[in-house]
Amino acid sequence: MSENPFNFTRPAQGDNFYNRKEETKRAFGFIRSSQSFSIIGERRIGKTSFLQYILSEGAFKKNDADFREWIIVHLSLGSLFEVSKETLVQTIIKNIEEKIKIGTKSGNVFGELNQCMRELALKEKKIIIALDEFEIAENILDYHFSYWLRSVLEHPNLLAITSSRTTVAEISPNGKASPLFNIFGNLFLDLFSEKEARRMISDLFSRENKNIEQEEISYLTELSGGNPYFIQFLGFNYYEEKKREKKVDQIEFQSKMFGLLKSQFASYWKSLDEKERDFLANPKGTNNPTGHILKRKGFLIEEKGKWKVFSPLFEKFLQSEKEEIMRKKYPFAKIMSLSALLMSIFLSLSFFVDVDVILATMIIIAIITIPVYYLRGR
Ligand SMILES: Nc1ncnc2c1ncn2[C@@H]1O[C@H](COP(=O)(O)OP(=O)(O)OP(=O)(O)O)[C@@H](O)[C@H]1O
Numbered sequence: 001m002s003e004n005p006f007n008f009t010r011p012a013q014g015d016n017f018y019n020r021k022e023e024t025k026r027a028f029g030f031i032r033s034s035q036s037f038s039i040i041g042e043r044r045i046g047k048t049s050f051l052q053y054i055l056s057e058g059a060f061k062k063n064d065a066d067f068r069e070w071i072i073v074h075l076s077l078g079s080l081f082e083v084s085k086e087t088l089v090q091t092i093i094k095n096i097e098e099k100i101k102i103g104t105k106s107g108n109v110f111g112e113l114n115q116c117m118r119e120l121a122l123k124e125k126k127i128i129i130a131l132d133e134f135e136i137a138e139n140i141l142d143y144h145f146s147y148w149l150r151s152v153l154e155h156p157n158l159l160a161i162t163s164s165r166t167t168v169a170e171i172s173p174n175g176k177a178s179p180l181f182n183i184f185g186n187l188f189l190d191l192f193s194e195k196e197a198r199r200m201i202s203d204l205f206s207r208e209n210k211n212i213e214q215e216e217i218s219y220l221t222e223l224s225g226g227n228p229y230f231i232q233f234l235g236f237n238y239y240e241e242k243k244r245e246k247k248v249d250q251i252e253f254q255s256k257m258f259g260l261l262k263s264q265f266a267s268y269w270k271s272l273d274e275k276e277r278d279f280l281a282n283p284k285g286t287n288n289p290t291g292h293i294l295k296r297k298g299f300l301i302e303e304k305g306k307w308k309v310f311s312p313l314f315e316k317f318l319q320s321e322k323e324e325i326m327r328k329k330y331p332f333a334k335i336m337s338l339s340a341l342l343m344s345i346f347l348s349l350s351f352f353v354d355v356d357v358i359l360a361t362m363i364i365i366a367i368i369t370i371p372v373y374y375l376r377g378r
């Protein structure tokens with residue numbers, strides 16, 4: 001039995017990591033100049049995969065960087081048993097000590113990390129501290145701790161890489177300007193190009209010698225919109241369908257996938273602000289800044305001078321949200337137009353039928369339709 005080559009549950013590693021050539025170049029530009037940076041991207045866009053890839057020996061080699069020059073400490077804040085300033089700093093120190101022997105015991109973790117950096121500098125060692133899921137630190141990044149962190153980051157032998165949904169400057173517990181502003185360069189991850197997505201789909205299918213037609217590659221590329229997670233998710237399911245059926249019913253497949261991805265779309269929708277939601281529901285003007293933010297987040301694609309929602313599946317989700325927005329903005333719009341329609345029917349019929357009969361019929365229709373309309377909206 002052939003093994004499904006697609007994977008949508010774990011970060012992509014080794015040969016399963018595709019594309020991101022430009023972003024990799026930018027990352028190594030930062031690394032070579034010892035500049036701290038943040039990997040920023042929407043949920044499931046591939047931050048962890050990218051972070052793991054650029055910290056691999058293979059990526060260092062390909063980008064002419066000396067892997068042995070660096071001590072690499074890589075941790076995900078999601079794996080901390082408790083998110084506090086002390087635990088975070090303690091875990092970083094423990095991870096450094098696992099890589100290199102240093103004798104720092106000052107009794108105070110914050111002093112210890114600074115001591116650690118000085119000792120590493122004396123040994124002429126450079127260090128990368130990579131912190132995945134950095135937004136989890138939001139509640140501990142108060143002004144005082146951020147200032148302290150900034151002073152640590154000033155050590156010339158230290159480079160920090162964070163990954164999160166928003167920039168480090170935006171991660172601050174009470175919306176106050178963060179002292180970490182300006183310390184991190186920003187590296188955004190968005191969608192793969194159509195060509196990149198096609199190549200990835202075709203390559204993964206060919207690994208298991210599964211035949212896939214050009215038309216099917218186009219179909220999956222269009223449906224995924226170039227989002228690596230959707231490529232993996234749709235590819236995985238399409239592969240399974242192909243194992244069962246010679247010809248996949250694409251309309252049925254699309255509606256099945258919509259059902260499975262609806263909650264993912266809902267969580268994207270929840271994470272957007274009102275301005276972004278309004279723009280997504282009705283995108284226009286390619287020089288609109290909100291449009292460009294949504295493009296960077298991987299929700300819109302610029303095509304022939306127009307915005308296009310990245311995937312027809314997400315477009316379908318937006319359609320239902322659009323109706324909801326209209327319902328909220330103009331709660332009586334439907335009722336008003338319905339009343340106008342009924343009124344005109346009433347006037348035309350009154351020439352031929354007894355007025356009482358028409359009135360009674362209309363009241364019955366109203367009694368049935370109005371509650372149905374409102375209950376559907378809930
Ligand atoms: N460059 C890539 N090549 C192939 N697959 C990828 C790539 N980037 C992401 N993926 C796929 O997308 C899915 C999500 O990737 P990943 O977990 O890295 O995203 P993330 O942004 O870290 O997600 P989260 O926001 O949940 O932390 C994974 O299943 C992975 O296989």
Ligand SMILES: [Mg+2]
Pocket residue numbers: 047048049132133
């Ligand atoms: Mg991740």
